[in-house]
Amino acid sequence: MSDWAFDLGNTRLKLAPLRHGSAGEVAAFPHGEHVLGAGWMAALPPRIDVAWVASVGPAALRAALLQVLVPRAARVVEVRVAREMGGVRIGYDDPARLGVDRALAMIGARAQVAGGVLVVGVGTALTIDLVDAEGVHLGGCIAPSPTLMREALHARASQLPLEGGALVQFGTGTEDALAAGCAGAALGLVERSRDAAARLAGAPPAIVVHGGGAGMLLAALPGALHRPSLVMDGLARLSRQPAGAG
Template identity: 55%
Template sequence: MSRWLFDLGNTRLKCAPLDDAGGIGPVHAIAHDGVRFDDELPSVLPAHFTDACVASVAPDGLRTELLDVLARHCQRISLACTQAQFGAVRIAYPQPSRLGVDRFLALLGAHARGTDATLVVGVGTALTIDWLGADGHHHGGRIAPSPTLMRDALHARAAQLPASGGRYVEFGDDTDDALESGCTGAALALVERSLQAAASTGVAPTLLLHGGGAEALRAHLPHAVHAPALVLEGLARWAQPDAL
């Protein structure tokens, strides 16, 4: 039996095979424009495999396109969804379906790493922060624009403000640096405040960073653990409930 995992986000598709030990194999990242994939996906996949496990936060049309491609390669497709409890992980939301499946799977991946209390920070289109206790109890989270989205929004409203460029400094002496410092600094401040709030309970959490924009924050958070495939790690756990 061969199984593949698929994490379909707002800008990229990540996919990897599930290896014999129950972990993830080499990860492939494929960009998309929100409407269609390029021609790379079929070349990444084997001609035939048994199962596909899919997590998607992308628009319905793009998800349908992915499912159509997968149907030509595999026998069964499973769509992950957020659950109130999975193993030891218990979601704080009274309505679990309102917690994005990517955040849910990131929590599963974080707990599977066997760390103590964890602050799970995803940096994609949005900046998401979730606090997970060592016992698997999810204490809730925060959602804010990512630095990239902040820059895009400013550029959309004021075209003279560039959507990218500049370097992070504490106080910029030109517009590009001030924009980069302000938007990245806003994200860092929210992460640091969340760390302080979690630590005020008496347990300093491990900081896990994942998502396409994680590198920009990682440089300023030296104690953070980079987990670029955390959602796929969680999807691997979801795909193997009997292994809990």
């Protein structure tokens, strides 16, 4: 048997074995609003020691996931956000209101980067969190991701395409203009946050980017670190510190 990590997000379920305190190969399975995607159970062993679960997905999907894991695992740990967890002190007035995926991403980044770090998640939402060199979370911001911006525009004006275009400064066609505007808005927020963090701390923080939409921003963020499995990395770190999970 072995320990496994499960990250149930808004659009995908990700899972990975935990070996020697690190996440192994991550498998991702898209899901619908009410039904988990096919194939994910086949990726699991017959028995699991500890299932570490982080969920920001719909309640019905969380229940479906637990329905499979509870009989299969000797123990299931649902990670909850606490004031102190995995070497990070959460800065929210009410830590329980912070998404567990954001908390775990900060824990994963903190374990890999010395000094201050700006943790950028690009999924359904664009999230940015600042953690200082002592591991104190100084807060963050949430905005629509570039993908969500385009979906919203398409929903209101169907002639605007959902996809396509190159990330340029000024588009000479609709697709390029959309890509430039939506990705540019996200990049502007990241750059503004980086500059504000540098003024606050006296030095620019490292930028760590994760999430399914990270690729569209990375080329425009020189020096940024791409850590696609950052939430899993945070779960792996917590698995070595069981008292840090609720």
